[in-house]
Amino acid sequence: MNILKQRRMFMIAFSAITILSITRTFTDNSDLTSADTISQALGFAVPIGLAGLAGIWSERAGVVNIGLEGMMVLGTFGAGWAGWQWGAWAGVLAGVLFGALGGLLLAVAAITFGVDQIIAGTAVNLLAVGLTKFLAIVLFTNAPGGGQAQSPPIKGSIPNITVEAIANPLITLHDKGIFFISDVAGLVAGLFYQLSLLSVITFGLFAGTSYILWKTRFGLRLRSAGENPWAADSLGVNVVKYKYLAVTFSGLLAGLGGAYLSIASTIYRNGNTAGRGFIGLATMIFGNWRPGGTGAGAIMFGYIDTLRLIDTGNKNVRGLILLGALVLFVIGAYLMRTGKRSTGTAFAILGSVMIGAFLAAKNFPPEVAQVAPYITTLLVLATASQNLRPPAADGVPFRKGEGH
Amino acid sequence: MLKGVKLASVLAVAAMALTACGSTASPSSSAPTSDVKVGMAYDQDGKGDGSFNDAAYAGLSKAQTDLGVQIKEVNSGSSATDASREELLTLLAQDGYNPVIAVGFAYSTALAAAATKFPDTTFAIVDSVVDAPNVGSLVFAAEQGSYLVGVVAASASKTGHIGFIGGMEIDLIKAFEAGYDQGAKSVNPNIVIDSKYMGAAGDNTAWNVPEKAKAASAGMITNGADVIYAAAGGSGLGMFQAVKAAGAGHWAIGVDSDQYNVPSLAKYKDFILTSAEKRVDTAVYDVIKGVVDGTPLTGVQNFDLAKDGVGYSTSNSAVDAYKAAADKAAADIKAGTITVNTK
Numbered sequence: 001m002n003i004l005k006q007r008r009m010f011m012i013a014f015s016a017i018t019i020l021s022i023t024r025t026f027t028d029n030s031d032l033t034s035a036d037t038i039s040q041a042l043g044f045a046v047p048i049g050l051a052g053l054a055g056i057w058s059e060r061a062g063v064v065n066i067g068l069e070g071m072m073v074l075g076t077f078g079a080g081w082a083g084w085q086w087g088a089w090a091g092v093l094a095g096v097l098f099g100a101l102g103g104l105l106l107a108v109a110a111i112t113f114g115v116d117q118i119i120a121g122t123a124v125n126l127l128a129v130g131l132t133k134f135l136a137i138v139l140f141t142n143a144p145g146g147g148q149a150q151s152p153p154i155k156g157s158i159p160n161i162t163v164e165a166i167a168n169p170l171i172t173l174h175d176k177g178i179f180f181i182s183d184v185a186g187l188v189a190g191l192f193y194q195l196s197l198l199s200v201i202t203f204g205l206f207a208g209t210s211y212i213l214w215k216t217r218f219g220l221r222l223r224s225a226g227e228n229p230w231a232a233d234s235l236g237v238n239v240v241k242y243k244y245l246a247v248t249f250s251g252l253l254a255g256l257g258g259a260y261l262s263i264a265s266t267i268y269r270n271g272n273t274a275g276r277g278f279i280g281l282a283t284m285i286f287g288n289w290r291p292g293g294t295g296a297g298a299i300m301f302g303y304i305d306t307l308r309l310i311d312t313g314n315k316n317v318r319g320l321i322l323l324g325a326l327v328l329f330v331i332g333a334y335l336m337r338t339g340k341r342s343t344g345t346a347f348a349i350l351g352s353v354m355i356g357a358f359l360a361a362k363n364f365p366p367e368v369a370q371v372a373p374y375i376t377t378l379l380v381l382a383t384a385s386q387n388l389r390p391p392a393a394d395g396v397p398f399r400k401g402e403g404h
Numbered sequence: 405m406l407k408g409v410k411l412a413s414v415l416a417v418a419a420m421a422l423t424a425c426g427s428t429a430s431p432s433s434s435a436p437t438s439d440v441k442v443g444m445a446y447d448q449d450g451k452g453d454g455s456f457n458d459a460a461y462a463g464l465s466k467a468q469t470d471l472g473v474q475i476k477e478v479n480s481g482s483s484a485t486d487a488s489r490e491e492l493l494t495l496l497a498q499d500g501y502n503p504v505i506a507v508g509f510a511y512s513t514a515l516a517a518a519a520t521k522f523p524d525t526t527f528a529i530v531d532s533v534v535d536a537p538n539v540g541s542l543v544f545a546a547e548q549g550s551y552l553v554g555v556v557a558a559s560a561s562k563t564g565h566i567g568f569i570g571g572m573e574i575d576l577i578k579a580f581e582a583g584y585d586q587g588a589k590s591v592n593p594n595i596v597i598d599s600k601y602m603g604a605a606g607d608n609t610a611w612n613v614p615e616k617a618k619a620a621s622a623g624m625i626t627n628g629a630d631v632i633y634a635a636a637g638g639s640g641l642g643m644f645q646a647v648k649a650a651g652a653g654h655w656a657i658g659v660d661s662d663q664y665n666v667p668s669l670a671k672y673k674d675f676i677l678t679s680a681e682k683r684v685d686t687a688v689y690d691v692i693k694g695v696v697d698g699t700p701l702t703g704v705q706n707f708d709l710a711k712d713g714v715g716y717s718t719s720n721s722a723v724d725a726y727k728a729a730a731d732k733a734a735a736d737i738k739a740g741t742i743t744v745n746t747k
Contacts (some may be wrong), residue, residue: 036626040619133449133481140452145668147452148479150638153668265614266645267668269638270449271482274609309616310623312598 019326021183027319033183035171037306038190043264045295045302046202047072047273050257051280052287052294053209054250058103059289060213061246062226063110064395066121069277070128071102071251075258077132080268081139083154084146091154092198092259099255100248102128107247111240114397125277133270151268158263161200163192198260205253210291222246226391229398239398254280288388317368318358324379325354350379436472440696443476443501444688445492447508448608450479455637455660456684460507460530463688471696476501480510482608489514497522503540503695505688506530509576515539526700528691530684531576533704540694540701542687546576547583547744548737549680549714550633552730553657554587556678556716557631558595559726560655565596567624569617569643571636572610573601575747580635580659580680582745587733590742598624602639610639617642625650631677633657644672655722660684662717679717686713710738 024032031037051068058065078098083091102124109120133149140146145153170189174182213219224232225242233239254277261276262268279301287293307316332347444464451461467473476496480489489511496504497518503526506515512532519527519536528540535541557566568584570577581599588595600620603610617639621632625646631654632647634640640659647656648671656672658679663669669676687707694701707713716723716730723730736742 031623036622040622044615044619129482145670147458147668149449149452150668153671261615265618265641267614267641269612269614271609271612272614272638274613305616306619309600309620310626311600312624312627 015330017183017187018180019323019330020187021180022326023319023323024183025179026322027315029315029319030174030177030186031310031316032307032319032323033186034174035167035186035189035193037303037310038187039193039195040310041299041303041306042190042199043196043302044305045298046196046199047257047261047276048280048283048301049206049295049298050202050253050260051277052283052298053205053291054253054257055281055284056209056213056287056289056291056294057246057253058106058250059284059394060223060226060391061243062229062391062393062396062398063106063243063247063250064117064121065106065247065250066118066281067102067106067124067128068121068250068254068281069273069275070121070125071099071106071254072258072261072273072277072280073125073128073132074098074102074251075255076262076268076272077135077151077258078255079259079262080151080154081135083263083268084143084152085155087156088154088158088263089156091263092158092256095259095262096252096255099258100252102255103248103251104244106251107244111243111247111398114399117395117397136268136270149270151262153266154263154268157266158197161192161195161197167192196260196264198256198263201256202260205256206291206295213291223391225398226393229393229396230402233398233400240400243398285388285390289390318362321354322358324375325351325358328354328379436470438472438474438696440471440473440503440692441476441499441501442467442473442692442695443493443496443499443504444478445489445496445504445506445511446477446479447489447506447510448480448482448484448611450477450507455640455658455663455666456682457507458666459661459682459684460505460688463685464505464692466685466689467692467696471692473692473696484510486513490517493518493527494521497525497527502526503528503691503700505691507684507688508532526691526695526702528688528701530687538700538702540691541704542684542691543704543706544682544684544687545706545708545714545744546635546680546682547579547586547746548709549682549716550580550583550635551587551590551737551742551744552716552733553633553678553680554584554589555591555730555733556723556726557584557633557655557657558588558591559729560677561592561595561629561631562653563628563630564592564594565598565628565630567598567621567629567632568600569620569632569634569636569640570599570601571639572603572605572607574605577601577635579746580633582747584633584680586745590733591729596628598627598629600624602636611637613639614642614645618646621646622649625654631655631657633659633680635659635680641669644669644675647675648672658717662719664717664719673720677720678723681715681717683707683713683715709734 020033054068055065075095078094079091082094106120106124109115110117137148140151141148143152167189170185174186176182221237222242225239229239283297284294286297328347328351332344336344446457451457468475478492505528507530509532511529515529516534519539526538530542533541568581585597602613602616621643632643634643644656647654655677656675658676660682663679664676691701
């Protein structure tokens, strides 16, 4: 990573924490940066992030993966079925395997048969939901503690890690409420507090993906299959092989995300993915088909969802509104400096409106709490989408020997 | 390319076939027999939720053993629409099932349409009112049962701070919250009550997100709540997990069935103080019995405390200490000295 990029990332992190810190001080709400919140946000971010990462693998190799949700469903089912009988780790294994099978199915349809990738992905989604429902009825109906729509409880669990030597002093520091310092303490403490081992594995997968896809010969070839497969083919790269590997691995990652969900809630239940495969797809686009941005997007989703859920007395909603306003101002200022005057002004005006709302109302109706996360997401997506670039041959079927 | 399209269509058809509702028909038992064929339509995925749908099934299977009726069960599936639900009910009625019982408010529109098409069939709907001469509307005074557990919650709380987790934010669930709040405040007017819904009206995921309910409950516990009541379908599991994680001194209150005795919740048993029961089983049984006896129950059937349609469970002995207060409240409600809010 070059110096300029490092400096830019540091600036982004620094402004993000400053904004959080200002919001926390103004709303007098220590929940915004507490270890509990961060730890929970990471927990919510893991399945979404894994779905997003799964999307990166598939789409970087040029296969649009609408079927993520279905592969995730297969993962939740596999984890419930195997976890109930042989324990949580067996559940992870089965979830991953089932997900990979879903990926393989998409690969066969999209790569070998050249089916329209959106249609093939949709078919995987429908098939996964139907198949798991059917299997749930067959396998779980008469199992003790199970039912037509849910598995019996999963045996055992995946351990949570708390590094007390780091977390405890930082939590104490957070509780002191010092501007900026306490917030950093809370954020860092959250990383070492009640962290699922699966979350650690997810961090590893993100780092590994970043390295493999962008720093190795294998990765270059895989990405070339998504940028210009015909050129790659002419240079002797086995494009079909790379696409198969990528899409199957994509299913595996989505399956892991599904397994995480079932294990976190200790059972498989029909519909417990609740659309996270699609949210993962959105974070992938938000993250510009790169692991860093996708991870950040997933954490943002997790963070906003957490704030909404742990909110008592709607104070977090106020916090979110102020937070959103400040973010809009900062982005607006940045845009103006880079010459995009009209867009920048629009952001500043929107920010002022939100500040006005923040000052005018002490209490927001709960309906605002329900939609606040989506509005914030929309705003961030609207800003981020200015500079997105998907892989050039994403979604284009490839036939060996055919030109383009 | 053609081959590919074929495969995709085969996959799609297979998926549709598999998504279609699963159904089971059990042979009637040997003892009493009856010609009455009962058609039961559950919403979404039906039995196995450890609460509402299982309670309906309990009533059905009691009728099967006691009255010897034949039964058929169908599910609407999670992508059901009014049209698909109506088709399901129509098919049951066409096949001679009478009564046809629809479990859940989501059937309201579909049942109204089906009931006009088959004026000679008795229909029943749980949790909703459909105004037609051949329909029995089985509604429950859920707010009354919730009032009682509210009394228990406030009496058991040491911190003066309790919580409520709702599923979808609709009037049906808000009635649970209203009764709970009123009951709790009757014991301790200054009690703090946190409330959180898992999804807005129309958001079907609200019933299937235990991990979110867990986060919300944990948030309430962090803020000082020590008793939490969930009326959130499958999401309620998350509340039990959060309460168990918080450890002794924290209590969970279940809903619909006596969740203390639900096998899939056995792990959390020791933390389930009581449950606000909604006797869907009684109601379903009464409807079937009405048809068997030739006196079908139609019109609005309000199952309240007085009719034993709602109540609170006492299977965990920890609730004994608060029984006197709850029973007194129950008596007052029955006598009409207390009116419980529904919103």
